[in-house]
Amino acid sequence: MPTLLCYGSYGFVGDLIAREAIDRDVDLLLAGRDGDQLAEQVDELGCPGRRFDLEDSETVADALEDVDCVLNCAGPFSNTAEPLVEGCLESGTDYVDITGEIPVIESIYDRDEEAKDADVTLLPAAGFSTVPLDCLAAHLADRLPEATDLALGVDSFRPPSIGTVRTVIEGADTGGAIRRDGRLERVPTAWRTREIDFGRGTRPAVTMPMGDVSTAHYTTGIPNVEVYALMPEPARTALKLHRYLAPVLGLTPVQWTLKQLAGLVREGPAEWSRERGSAYIWGEARTGDDDERVVSRLRTPDAYVVTVNAAVETAERVLDGEADSAFQTPAGAFGADFVLELEGVEGFFDESTPDETSPINPLLR
Numbered sequence: 001m002p003t004l005l006c007y008g009s010y011g012f013v014g015d016l017i018a019r020e021a022i023d024r025d026v027d028l029l030l031a032g033r034d035g036d037q038l039a040e041q042v043d044e045l046g047c048p049g050r051r052f053d054l055e056d057s058e059t060v061a062d063a064l065e066d067v068d069c070v071l072n073c074a075g076p077f078s079n080t081a082e083p084l085v086e087g088c089l090e091s092g093t094d095y096v097d098i099t100g101e102i103p104v105i106e107s108i109y110d111r112d113e114e115a116k117d118a119d120v121t122l123l124p125a126a127g128f129s130t131v132p133l134d135c136l137a138a139h140l141a142d143r144l145p146e147a148t149d150l151a152l153g154v155d156s157f158r159p160p161s162i163g164t165v166r167t168v169i170e171g172a173d174t175g176g177a178i179r180r181d182g183r184l185e186r187v188p189t190a191w192r193t194r195e196i197d198f199g200r201g202t203r204p205a206v207t208m209p210m211g212d213v214s215t216a217h218y219t220t221g222i223p224n225v226e227v228y229a230l231m232p233e234p235a236r237t238a239l240k241l242h243r244y245l246a247p248v249l250g251l252t253p254v255q256w257t258l259k260q261l262a263g264l265v266r267e268g269p270a271e272w273s274r275e276r277g278s279a280y281i282w283g284e285a286r287t288g289d290d291d292e293r294v295v296s297r298l299r300t301p302d303a304y305v306v307t308v309n310a311a312v313e314t315a316e317r318v319l320d321g322e323a324d325s326a327f328q329t330p331a332g333a334f335g336a337d338f339v340l341e342l343e344g345v346e347g348f349f350d351e352s353t354p355d356e357t358s359p360i361n362p363l364l365r
């Protein structure tokens with residue numbers, strides 16, 4: 001049976017993913033750099049473990065020699081994706097991760113040719129960021145093949161896990177990003193505000209540098225992409241303030257202090273909260289002259305629930321050989337309807353008129 005190695009398996013999301021993979025009878029190897037935490041998890045889950053750090057690419061490649069696919073859950077991925085991808089290319093192992101970090105996705109995209117030569121699939125961003133928005137982007141591109149502009153948005157405001165907080169801090173000095181004419185463009189944080197009806201009435205959302213800015217373009221070929229997140233007023237103001245703080249946030253002592261403070265955040269959303277959570281996803285494709293415009297929506301379970309299901313489902317499909325050997329996006333590999341196969345996801349709810357506040361909005365149930 002093909003083997004999946006889950007790296008960072010004893011982290012908050014890694015542990016949820018490992019449990020889901022075990023429930024699905026995946027042949028799983030738990031892995032990470034800390035022997036104590038790993039040994040504790042190995043005992044509890046009754047699954048084999050493999051301890052190795054990511055300091056040296058030869059060690060990583062050796063550790064992956066008998067592994068068919070890595071599922072990297074160790075974030076911030078700016079520190080872990082590069083050595084694991086390198087090890088995968090050397091050992092001929094497929095690679096999946098749950099990053100939402102644009103620079104990480106871009107750096108993996110740059111290794112497309114190497115992946116083809118090594119007969120390896122590199123599929124980053126198989127979590128909440130980016131599976132639902134990536135699939136919605138593909139669906140919108142199918143509806144309007146001439147589209148030149150894509151706007152995507154997510155309404156899923158919830159407290160993050162400590163790992164997500166650390167990841168946000170790690171990228172705190174880089175500001176926002178959009179894609180224009182096919183190229184990534186840096187913009188200030190919360191650069192543009194837009195009133196969007198995610199399915200529960202119109203509310204203000206701001207541009208955010210989510211991984212979908214990268215993936216939606218690679219999936220659809222649409223040259224202009226903006227990604228929005230619903231943001232209540234205090235958070236919008238804080239994000240705008242961030243524009244002035246960004247240069248300071250990149251300084252090492254400030255980063256260190258923020259990470260210590262992040263350690264005070266509780267581990268992650270509890271089970272009851274994940275079970276009750278939900279997210280509303282919106283997308284719009286337009287032609288440049290604004291002659292044509294289509295809107296579609298999705299409703300999903302909680303972002304952490306989607307991340308766990310999407311990551312394990314993706315890894316299983318990669319193990320089954322369903323994704324070509326190359327850089328891949330989730331919808332590029334498995335099609336727009338991939339997201340509809342995840343438990344609890346509803347959609348696509350298509351709208352073709354400009355009236356986004358239609359009272360018969362299917363999400364208002």
Ligand SMILES: NC(=O)c1ccc[n+]([C@@H]2O[C@H](COP(=O)([O-])OP(=O)(O)OC[C@H]3O[C@@H](n4cnc5c(N)ncnc54)[C@H](OP(=O)(O)O)[C@@H]3O)[C@@H](O)[C@H]2O)c1
Nearest residue numbers: 008011012013034074075079098127128129161163164167
């Ligand atoms: N795509 C999505 O929608 C989505 C959803 C949820 C979370 N995430 C991302 O997933 C990541 C993990 O989140 P989490 O809540 O599980 O965080 P967490 O509880 O802090 O776990 C992080 C894991 O990564 C390991 N790790 C971190 N840096 C490492 C390094 N340099 N070398 C080796 N191992 C390293 C940690 O091991 P040690 O204890 O040994 O440091 C730990 O096992 C975050 O980046 C978060 O943003 C993405």
